[in-house]
Amino acid sequence: MTVAPRVALSQDFLLRLAKLPSAVHARVVRWALKFQQDPTSSGINYETIKAARDPNLRSVRIDQDWRGIVFKPSLGDLYILLHVDHHDEAYRWAERRKMAVNPVTGALQIISLEAVESPETVADVPQTGVQRAGPIPPSVAPLFATVSDEALIQLGTPPELIPLVRRIGVESELDAIQTQLPVEAYEGLFLVAAGDTVSQVLSERETRVDRQVDPTDFTAALETAESQSRFVVVSSDAEMTAILNAPLAQWRVFLHPLQRKLAAGDRSGPVRILGGAGTGKTVLALHRAKWLAKNRAGDGQKVLFTTFTRNLAVDVEQNLKSLFLDDPDVNKVEVCNLDRWVYGYLRKHNYPQRIIYGRDEGAWGRSMQLADAALDLDEAFYVEEWERVVAAQGVQSLDDYRKISRVGRKSILTRSKRDMVWPVFEEYRGQLSSRGLKDVDDAYRDAADLLSQAGRDPLYAAIVVDETQDFGPQALRLIRAMVPSGENDLFFVGDGHQRIYAKHHAVLGRCGIDIRGRSRKLYLNYRTTDEIRKVAVALLEGRDIDDLDGGSDDNRRYKSLSHGPVPEVIDAADPGIGMSTIVDRVAAWVAVDGKERPPSVCVMARSKAERDEIARRLATCSVATSVIEPDTVDSASSIAVRVATMHRAKGLEFDRVAVFAPGMLDDQYGDAAQLVYVALTRAKAVAMMVR
Numbered sequence: 231m232t233v234a235p236r237v238a239l240s241q242d243f244l245l246r247l248a249k250l251p252s253a254v255h256a257r258v259v260r261w262a263l264k265f266q267q268d269p270t271s272s273g274i275n276y277e278t279i280k281a282a283r284d285p286n287l288r289s290v291r292i293d294q295d296w297r298g299i300v301f302k303p304s305l306g307d308l309y310i311l312l313h314v315d316h317h318d319e320a321y322r323w324a325e326r327r328k329m330a331v332n333p334v335t336g337a338l339q340i341i342s343l344e345a346v347e348s349p350e351t352v353a354d355v356p357q358t359g360v361q362r363a364g365p366i367p368p369s370v371a372p373l374f375a376t377v378s379d380e381a382l383i384q385l386g387t388p389p390e391l392i393p394l395v396r397r398i399g400v401e402s403e404l405d406a407i408q409t410q411l412p413v414e415a416y417e418g419l420f421l422v423a424a425g426d427t428v429s430q431v432l433s434e435r436e437t438r439v440d441r442q443v444d445p446t447d448f449t450a451a452l453e454t455a456e457s458q459s460r461f462v463v464v465s466s467d468a469e470m471t472a473i474l475n476a477p478l479a480q481w482r483v484f485l486h487p488l489q490r491k492l493a494a495g496d497r498s499g500p501v502r503i504l505g506g507a508g509t510g511k512t513v514l515a516l517h518r519a520k521w522l523a524k525n526r527a528g529d530g531q532k533v534l535f536t537t538f539t540r541n542l543a544v545d546v547e548q549n550l551k552s553l554f555l556d557d558p559d560v561n562k563v564e565v566c567n568l569d570r571w572v573y574g575y576l577r578k579h580n581y582p583q584r585i586i587y588g589r590d591e592g593a594w595g596r597s598m599q600l601a602d603a604a605l606d607l608d609e610a611f612y613v614e615e616w617e618r619v620v621a622a623q624g625v626q627s628l629d630d631y632r633k634i635s636r637v638g639r640k641s642i643l644t645r646s647k648r649d650m651v652w653p654v655f656e657e658y659r660g661q662l663s664s665r666g667l668k669d670v671d672d673a674y675r676d677a678a679d680l681l682s683q684a685g686r687d688p689l690y691a692a693i694v695v696d697e698t699q700d701f702g703p704q705a706l707r708l709i710r711a712m713v714p715s716g717e718n719d720l721f722f723v724g725d726g727h728q729r730i731y732a733k734h735h736a737v738l739g740r741c742g743i744d745i746r747g748r749s750r751k752l753y754l755n756y757r758t759t760d761e762i763r764k765v766a767v768a769l770l771e772g773r774d775i776d777d778l779d780g781g782s783d784d785n786r787r788y789k790s791l792s793h794g795p796v797p798e799v800i801d802a803a804d805p806g807i808g809m810s811t812i813v814d815r816v817a818a819w820v821a822v823d824g825k826e827r828p829p830s831v832c833v834m835a836r837s838k839a840e841r842d843e844i845a846r847r848l849a850t851c852s853v854a855t856s857v858i859e860p861d862t863v864d865s866a867s868s869i870a871v872r873v874a875t876m877h878r879a880k881g882l883e884f885d886r887v888a889v890f891a892p893g894m895l896d897d898q899y900g901d902a903a904q905l906v907y908v909a910l911t912r913a914k915a916v917a918m919m920v921r
């Protein structure tokens with residue numbers, strides 16, 4: 231039996247491909263498809279590169295001008311397409327590169343010899359906002375002085391780059407060489423610089439470093455999760471075509487090593503993944519759902535992918551289609567926001583009431599007439615007590631209300647006061663019931679009760695939950711009841727920094743969901759520049775952010791992979807002037823962007839009224855706008871400036887973002903700062919804010 235040669239592509243090759251002029255792009259794609267079908271074909275000439283330091287690098291002719299660089303080791307039958315460029319540039323690139331297997335992690339790494347060979351300064355770092363690393367001033371102790379060479383290699387540092395890493399004195403110098411380091415090494419080093427121990431980093435990564443590595447076995451090296459964050463083995467024409475035609479859809483192909491590990495394999499129970507904005511939580515959830523559908527959903531079984539809002543479910547559905555391509559197993563994943571799911575489920579079970587998603591003002595007003603004036607509690611107290619305690623925790627009787635812990639409420643209520651307050655809530659439920667209505671939290675509870683009745687078949691093989699921070703306790707209890715406890719049952723991703731419905735604060739452990747020992751964190755922000763990330767993080771400084779399970783989370787260890795200008799933050803004394811500033815700035819962006827493939831722009835405001843006023847003012851400046859409504863899907867290919875509420879923009883991303891948030895950061899206790907954090911972190915490259 232003959233084994234077909236292995237063909238792989240590097241991330242760098244795809245990034246280069248995405249930037250080529252369209253005629254060249256088409257030629258390279260045609261060539262690469264032939265290469266994938268038979269890299270040994272006589273039509274492909276592998277030219278030796280005389281000045282190359284790595285004897286396994288070859289140049290291949292694509293046309294008169296363009297060359298590909300292929301890694302073709304003498305042992306094994308492996309071909310990795312690494313790079314594409316004009317003839318001379320391609321040769322120069324290859325002369326300065328070397329492929330090597332990390333002797334401890336076993337990962338395949340591309341080493342830039344420029345970085346190794348310039349002893350005093352670190353090679354060029356093109357991004358703005360990053361300091362160039364220079365020689366360490368004598369007063370600064372090297373940052374990794376106490377970390378052994380062995381430990382640096384365990385973290386993923388190529389041995390050749392150890393002298394470079396040893397010269398780093400301050401964190402900005404580490405950031406300056408980020409592009410020279412494999413992603414796992416950069417991440418490991420910044421976590422250690424932030425105070426983690428090497429063994430903490432390794433155990434979080436689930437990296438085993440106790441196996442024998444053969445540094446000449448490049449094919450085996452491709453199997454590690456680290457290698458797969460930068461190389462993809464392509465085994466069919468269809469796969470190759472899909473990858474080449476969407477070279478920027480990197481998330482489908484190259485996962486962060488931890489995303490890769492968490493997406494596949496069995497877990498003994500519920501898993502919780504935390505990560506700041508843009509760290510690839512949704513991407514991980516999509517890949518996890520795919521793995522579960524393909525490997526753990528038996529005949530007739532499905533995996534449920536659920537989110538809090540309908541918009542996000544629509545986005546997820548589209549992304550799943552692109553992840554599964556033509557694979558019919560896509561039908562094994564059901565995508566549904568929880569409210570829609572509950573509505574359908576209860577209807578199927580002849581639930582007599584209609585669910586309401588906010589307060590019914592008529593019923594509420596009548597119930598408030600029972601409020602005891604002697605208590606001196608205002609209506610806002612009753613509203614919050616209903617939303618955050620009674621409905622949220624499913625309190626059904628006075629007896630339960632007397633005993634419930636009112637965590638997170640500022641006021642203390644004695645037993646006798648609780649007795650005096652309770653009639654308002656009881657009346658409200660009665661008022662709703664007499665009109666055939668049910669509050670959504672109560673409906674979740676009823677659905678969970680129905681589900682837990684004995685004898686029902688499990689509805690799903692597993693459930694994947696995105697944006698977990700937005701689900702309240704009743705929603706989480708219901709999700710728990712929707713799948714039997716056991717292996718791979720529940721997979722949660724979320725971020726307490728992005729909780730934009732403060733009343734939905736929940737603790738997984740108190741909803742019957744035990745994540746102990748199965749909790750991980752993603753640290754690398756793939757979306758936002760580090761400059762925007764830092765400004766967004768500063769908005770939440772001093773606030774207590776939870777980890778979805780009753781503990782606290784912090785934003786300190788995250789880093790972004792890209793850099794750009796520091797966002798402009800304008801303090802507007804007058805909101806009207808602030809709005810004019812935003813409109814002028816966005817109009818100026820659009821004026822210079824040109825009409826062909828302009829960067830995507832979104833302006834966000836808190837309310838619909840502000841949103842519409844901004845759209846109106848932009849239109850008077852002749853800027854084409856498109857309002858993203860709650861029920862419409864944003865068209866990523868639209869060239870109009872998008873205008874949206876901050877709530878609607880959640881989960882989306884744009885090249886440039888302008889946030890209109892006058893006064894929102896003054897609110898110390900509500901969810902306004904979180905909302906601005908969400909809005910600002912939708913930006914990939916450029917952001918501005920009026921506050």
Ligand SMILES: Nc1ncnc2c1ncn2[C@@H]1O[C@H](COP(=O)(O)OP(=O)(O)OP(=O)(O)O)[C@@H](O)[C@H]1O
Nearest residue numbers: 480481484485486507508509510511512513756757
């Ligand atoms: N491994 C990866 N390689 C390249 N790009 C990635 C990777 N993972 C995620 N991304 C990209 O990073 C961006 C953010 O990813 P994603 O939406 O999954 O993050 P998130 O943590 O869910 O963000 P948020 O919480 O802010 O909504 C997306 O553009 C996604 O395609």
